[in-house]
Amino acid sequence: MRIVVGYDGSDEARWAVEWAAAEAERTGDRLYIVDAYQVTFPGAYYTAAAEQIEAVREAGEELVAEIVERVRERGTGIDVTGVAVDAPPASTLLEFGYGGTRLLVVGNRGAGGLTNLLMGSVSQQVATHAAVPVAVVRGRSAAADGPVAVGVDGSPSSDVALGLAFDAARARGAELVAIRAYLAPGTAAVPADVVVAHEREALEESLAPWRHRYPDVKVEALVAPGRAAKVLIGVSHTARLVVVGSRGHGGFAGLLLGSVGQQLMHHAECPVLIAHAAE
Numbered sequence: 001m002r003i004v005v006g007y008d009g010s011d012e013a014r015w016a017v018e019w020a021a022a023e024a025e026r027t028g029d030r031l032y033i034v035d036a037y038q039v040t041f042p043g044a045y046y047t048a049a050a051e052q053i054e055a056v057r058e059a060g061e062e063l064v065a066e067i068v069e070r071v072r073e074r075g076t077g078i079d080v081t082g083v084a085v086d087a088p089p090a091s092t093l094l095e096f097g098y099g100g101t102r103l104l105v106v107g108n109r110g111a112g113g114l115t116n117l118l119m120g121s122v123s124q125q126v127a128t129h130a131a132v133p134v135a136v137v138r139g140r141s142a143a144a145d146g147p148v149a150v151g152v153d154g155s156p157s158s159d160v161a162l163g164l165a166f167d168a169a170r171a172r173g174a175e176l177v178a179i180r181a182y183l184a185p186g187t188a189a190v191p192a193d194v195v196v197a198h199e200r201e202a203l204e205e206s207l208a209p210w211r212h213r214y215p216d217v218k219v220e221a222l223v224a225p226g227r228a229a230k231v232l233i234g235v236s237h238t239a240r241l242v243v244v245g246s247r248g249h250g251g252f253a254g255l256l257l258g259s260v261g262q263q264l265m266h267h268a269e270c271p272v273l274i275a276h277a278a279e
Helices: 011-027 047-072 089-095 121-129 156-172 192-213 228-235 259-267
Strands: 002-006 030-037 080-086 101-107 134-137 148-151 176-182 219-225 241-245 272-275
Touching: 002 011, 002 089, 002 121, 011 030, 011 047, 011 101, 011 134, 011 156, 030 047, 030 089, 047 080, 089 101, 089 121, 101 121, 121 134, 121 259, 148 156, 148 228, 156 176, 156 192, 156 241, 156 272, 176 192, 176 228, 192 219, 228 241, 228 259, 241 259, 259 272
Parallel strands: 002 030, 002 101, 030 080, 101 134, 148 176, 148 241, 176 219, 241 272
Antiparallel strands: 134 272
């Protein structure tokens, strides 16, 4: 299996590569670094611009060679390969999401991002449309302490997230914090303690099979009032990784990425793992 990470020379992309390399060290997967660029200057596809096009190609290859060497200098012996291709970045990374890829990794904003753009369009497209899990590296990307947090709502997507979260917690020797957020009924007809008891029972039911499979992972189960995105963003201030499903119970059938995942990708203070089910 391999981990594929997008790289364009930006600081955000470099942090993504470093995070992906650490993940490859934990899992033993191959690391594949992809610099997908497009030649867009005026006249680029005319014969007279051949030298400029070649220069761009050489620059891309040098960029990838430098980051590959940087990964090898970590001295962990992981199998790392780099490639530079003249192709649309988002669609290229999405294509790499098939055929043996376990995880796609992107930074939260690349070299083409405007300073006021919180989430780069390439990262957004990859996180939304990928066929495999996607890690969006942002915030405290090098954090080596704190728990792995996972949002749970009982949906099939959140069950996939639980599997990834338990794997991530075990690999890191970290505690897992499983959180079920809920909105309190707008009426006093349902006592608060009844609501909390119902939500906790639902959370424990979701966790039960995973606790059995991962008896060595310490789990803290929390129910919290409020919107899921706000609760998980708050947890991200101390977590090393937040895991969520690509779409929860509140998602429309045609929506590939739910609002919780969208908001976390923009505002979380640590890397976010979007749990797409592998196709």
